[in-house]
Amino acid sequence: MINQVDLMNVVDKYRGDAIVVPTMTGTSGWAQVTKKPERDLPVAGAMGKASSVALGLALAQPDTKVIVFDADGSLLMNLGSLVTIAEKEPANFYHFVLNNGVYAVTGGQPIPSVDTISFSGIAEAAGYAASFEFEDLEDFATRAEEVFNTTGPVFICVKSVPEIQNEPMARRQRPAGVRGTKECITDLRESLGTS
Amino acid sequence: MFEAKSMFEIFQKYRGNAIVIPTGTSGKHWRDISSNTKRDAQLGGAMGQTTSLAFGLALAQPDTKVILFDSEGSLLMNLGILATIAGKKPQNFYHFLMDNEVYATTGGQPVPGSKKVNYSGMAKACGYASGHSFEDLDKFSESVEAILNEPGPTFVAMKIIPEIENEPIGRRARVPGRSKGQIIKELREDLKVSQ
Numbered sequence: 001m002i003n004q005v006d007l008m009n010v011v012d013k014y015r016g017d018a019i020v021v022p023t024m025t026g027t028s029g030w031a032q033v034t035k036k037p038e039r040d041l042p043v044a045g046a047m048g049k050a051s052s053v054a055l056g057l058a059l060a061q062p063d064t065k066v067i068v069f070d071a072d073g074s075l076l077m078n079l080g081s082l083v084t085i086a087e088k089e090p091a092n093f094y095h096f097v098l099n100n101g102v103y104a105v106t107g108g109q110p111i112p113s114v115d116t117i118s119f120s121g122i123a124e125a126a127g128y129a130a131s132f133e134f135e136d137l138e139d140f141a142t143r144a145e146e147v148f149n150t151t152g153p154v155f156i157c158v159k160s161v162p163e164i165q166n167e168p169m170a171r172r173q174r175p176a177g178v179r180g181t182k183e184c185i186t187d188l189r190e191s192l193g194t195s
Numbered sequence: 196m197f198e199a200k201s202m203f204e205i206f207q208k209y210r211g212n213a214i215v216i217p218t219g220t221s222g223k224h225w226r227d228i229s230s231n232t233k234r235d236a237q238l239g240g241a242m243g244q245t246t247s248l249a250f251g252l253a254l255a256q257p258d259t260k261v262i263l264f265d266s267e268g269s270l271l272m273n274l275g276i277l278a279t280i281a282g283k284k285p286q287n288f289y290h291f292l293m294d295n296e297v298y299a300t301t302g303g304q305p306v307p308g309s310k311k312v313n314y315s316g317m318a319k320a321c322g323y324a325s326g327h328s329f330e331d332l333d334k335f336s337e338s339v340e341a342i343l344n345e346p347g348p349t350f351v352a353m354k355i356i357p358e359i360e361n362e363p364i365g366r367r368a369r370v371p372g373r374s375k376g377q378i379i380k381e382l383r384e385d386l387k388v389s390q
Contacts, residue, residue, distance in 0.1 A: 079274035087307040112275075113282035116322025125320055127311030 001161045002137045004029040004069075004098055010141050011067065011096070014148045018065035018094075019057055019188065023050035025104050025163050026069035031177035038191040041184050048077030051085065051095065058090040058152075061192065065148070067094045072119060073103045073111045079122070085153050086127030093152040095123070100162035108164035123155035131155040196354040197332035199293055200224040205336045209343050213289075214259055214382070216249045219266035220299040220358050226372060233385040236378055243272030246290070250280050253288040253347075256386060260287045260343070267294040267314065268306045274317075280348050281322030288347040290318070295357035303359035318350035326350040 004026060011020075012033050022030040023043045034040055041057065043050040050070050058066040075082075075097055085093065097119050102108045111117075120131040130150045134140040140158070147156060165172070189195070199221035207228050217225040218239035229235050236252070239245045249263035270276075270292060280288065296309035315326030325345055329335040335353065342351060360367070373381070383389075 076275040076278050079278070080271040083271055083274070083308040083312055086311055111278070113278040113322045116281055117278055118320045121320030122317050125313040125316035127308050127313075 001135065001159050002140065003161050004163070005032055006137050007096075007098075007140065007158055007160065008033040008069070010137070010144050014144055015067070016065065018067050019054075019061065019192075020067045020069070021050050021054040021057065022069040023047070024071045024074055025100075025165075026071060026098055027178055028175035029163075030069060031175060031179075036191075037177075037179065037184075038187040041188050042178065042181070044178065044181065048074045048081075050074065051078060051081040054095070055081065055085050055088065055090065055093065058093045059088060062090070062092060064192075065092045065094060066090070068096060070095060070097045071104075072097055072099045072101065072117075075119065076111060082123055082126040082128070082155075086123075089129070090153055091129075091151045094148065094154050094156065095128075096156045096158060098160040099157050100160045102162045102164065104162050104164045107166050108162060118157075120155055120157040123157075128153045128155045131157070133157045133159075135159040196295075196330065196356045197335070199355050199358070200228070201332055202293075202335060202353065202355070203228045205332070206339055209340050210262070212259065213262045213343075214252060214256070215262050215264070216245060216252075217264045218245045218269060219264075219293060220360060221266065221293045221295065221355050222264050223370060225264070233381050236382055237372065238375060238378060239269075240375075243269045243276075246270060246273055246276045247279075249290075250276065250283070250285065250288065253285040254283065255388075257285070257287055259386070260289060261285075262289040262291065262343075264291045264293055267292055267296070267309075267312075268298045270314070271306065277318055277321040277323070281318070284322075284324070285348055286324075286346040289343060289349050289351070290323075290347075291351045292353060293355040294352055295355045297357045297359065299357045299359045301364075302361050303357060314352040315350050318348075323348045323350045326352070328352045330354045 020040045027042045027044050043053050054066050054068040101114045120133045123131045203225050214234050216236045253261040292314050297303045315328045319326040
């Protein structure tokens with residue numbers, strides 16, 4: 001199993017000018033890693049919709065790589081988006097799924113079919129151009145360059161360590177470095193030079 | 196691809212006492228073919244959600260086979276249900292998919308990924324006990340009896356000839372038949388479950 005911040009540190013080395021779309025637990029992880037927050041668009045609360053937001057960005061910015069840090073519980077809420085993404089064949093689309101097997105944000109309840117499900121198998125069946133599965137950080141670090149040189153849409157399932165939150169939601173603080181959605185959109189537009 | 200009507204005629208021979216839930220434009224033929232209408236539940240309409248309904252019936256009636264004739268455009272609206280079903284492992288659940296590659300009810304617009312998606316592969320990747328695919332009626336005919344004797348959850352993807360409806364929805368004649376209330380009432384009576 002891979003710690004998400006370790007994974008993200010490797011991704012950051014190959015990030016270049018890519019737009020990064022983290023969601024749920026990944027949002028706080030990526031906030032600790034990113035060096036180009038103006039190229040980030042966190043989808044903090046709309047569970048499952050990061051893949052759709054990122055698809056829209058990838059279609060609108062075909063010359064820019066778009067990297068999504070999705071999560072297993074989130075993806076299951078919008079699983080049909082895999083088929084829509086595969087259909088559109090965005091060559092610049094890199095879809096990471098942090099597969100920790102639980103709903104970490106709400107206390108660590110197991111996701112359905114946790115013992116049997118193969119997310120990369122689902123992505124392949126949906127028609128993604130390529131799919132990878134990593135359980136080991138070194139293995140990912142060795143192959144990360146290959147991953148980002150593969151023509152998208154690419155699916156990368158990462159077995160990751162659950163970071164379970166048990167504090168009642170109302171009492172939680174916004175994690176350090178996490179910006180508001182409006183600010184992120186304004187900054188991203190400026191960075192992309194779109195009006 | 197083969198005709199839904201011919202497929203239902205073959206399936207009818209092996210139906211036994213199963214609850215059968217047809218959906219979509221192709222599902223309309225079942226009404227004229229079924230010989231055990233009290234166990235038919237035409238409860239479609241809420242696109243994608245009939246899958247969840249059939250799954251609930253299978254959990255509630257573990258000793259009765261529940262056979263769903265789903266449609267691919269519908270399933271894509273609730274694709275995550277595959278993982279929920281796989282997780283609960285209902286042995287009495289048979290999930291047939293009538294894949295006609297279009298949204299037939301709304302005029303035949305293509306369904307995303309219609310030429311790429313491997314639906315039975317996707318069901319197996321979620322953890323269904325088995326998955327089958329048929330493009331040819333003869334092969335379906337040879338296999339259907341054995342499939343219905345397998346422990347579920349079983350997924351059966353079939354390529355079905357579309358029957359596209361182009362009449363504006365407001366002008367379409369209402370298909371004669373039992374109301375949803377009547378269907379539920381009769382099914383309850385037949386299953387001997389109280390109101």
